[in-house]
Amino acid sequence: MTTIEIDHTSRWFGNVVAVNDVSMTVGPGVTGLLGPNGAGKSTLINMMAGFLAPSTGKVTLDGKAIWRNEAVYKEIGIVPEREGMYDFLTGREFVVANAELHGLGDEVARKALATVEMEHAQDRKISTYSKGMRQRVKMASALVHEPSVLLLDEPFNGMDPRQRMQLMELLRRMGAEGRTVLFSSHILEEVEQLASHIEVIVAGRHAASGDFRRIRRLMTDRPHRYLVRSSDDRALAAALIADPSTAGIEVDVSERALRVQAVDFGRFTALLPRVAREHGIRLLTVSPSDESLESVFSYLVAA
């Protein structure tokens, strides 16, 4: 049982606050760190990995400070987001070097390469690898010492669907073995498929915490805005506003479109095509106008 504890931790760079008074506990199992780009996820992971000192607060591994403490790396395995990784080595040389730095031998390196299924390309130079292959070799390098904590910064970036499934399966297995696995992502679906527990970070703040059902509900229950164009906007507006799933409609004259605010996402998406068909109205455009992740997250922060 290994637990990372973040206690009232902030981190600023000059006068930019990257992480703002965050407290959370990351325990065994798979935890997803979710947030839009630039939210402070990497800063948080860098503090958990001992690569960055907290400006205030404490980041500890089973009670021991992580910053300036090389001994914690016996417990922690790290898969960084950056690509720099001794490109002039072959995959095997790279993983063997990582094993040696832990005082371990070739055997564990071989095993780690087998775990990520990279044996077929292990004797090629890393410079010739695809992004997914690099990611898997990084993963192997983090697994050589069988760490009880695994930290991964945006591990699925640039992976194809098959590689993604493979890595998810591997992380799930590690979580089930009782290891503490934390990964960051800006994609809700990714996190929801894999993580049993989700921590949401928005603009440096800890916005939400819980299992994915809770987070999903928070995200889908918010009002949704749509831009709708049809063959008869006013008739459509009248029909829609009669249903309780629609909270408001504005006729945008300059855009020649309707701006619809829906409260019940599921019900509204079923309602719109049905109403249109019943009234013989043709839908020309239906586009969500606030689906950007930023707006989803900012809604969460306000919640």
Add this chain to the structure above:
Amino acid sequence: MYDPTVARLTYRALLGRRRAAILFVLPVLLVVIAVAVRAFAGTDDQVASDVLGGFALATMVPLIGVIAGTGAIGPEIDDGSIVYLLAKPVKRPTIIVTKLTVAIAVTMVFSALPTLVAGLILNGNGQQIAVAYTIAALVASIAYSALFLLLGTVSRHAVVFGLVYALVWEALFGSLVPGARTLSVQQWSLAVAEKVGAEGAIVSDVGLPLATVLLAGITVAATWYAGQKLRALKLAGEE
């Protein structure tokens, strides 16, 4: 205090990069100059001393030192691959001392060895000039490596600063401005050469005792400080 894996990675990084070409070009240039001078001017102790002091010790040794010293750590910090060394239960000062050892070895091989060869070609080690400058190059290799390794640890523009130091301070001011000479690795190592060479063959502005203290002091201080910097190295995210 020495990790063979870190050393292996550092050697391969240093000698495998394109920058390493300069490591080979400069020594070859020195030997070519030596051969040419010998062919046209014959054996002359003063000329030999001028070539070894003016080109080998004043220009080549610091340049090789910049490439080896900064190259032993700078690129890894730049591209972030240093995380694979830092995220290990290996003491940070051990990483620095290992990298310093590699940088010193590379600088010695690519600067002191060609200095000896060039010296032998120039005047067959008359008045101990070849050996004296070789020893000066060996001593300077240690101090330069430590200095530029520190530079590579603290600055992203280590090569530029290193070149400015090597070329402007050491080569230009060090040869022209008397005051600057006291604070120059080149003059300190010349003090060692002065002792080895025949009476009056090589002259330094700094006495041997002071030079020894400064050489040892700068090496130890730079290495210690680089170790401290690496312990607190912040790998800022790219957010």
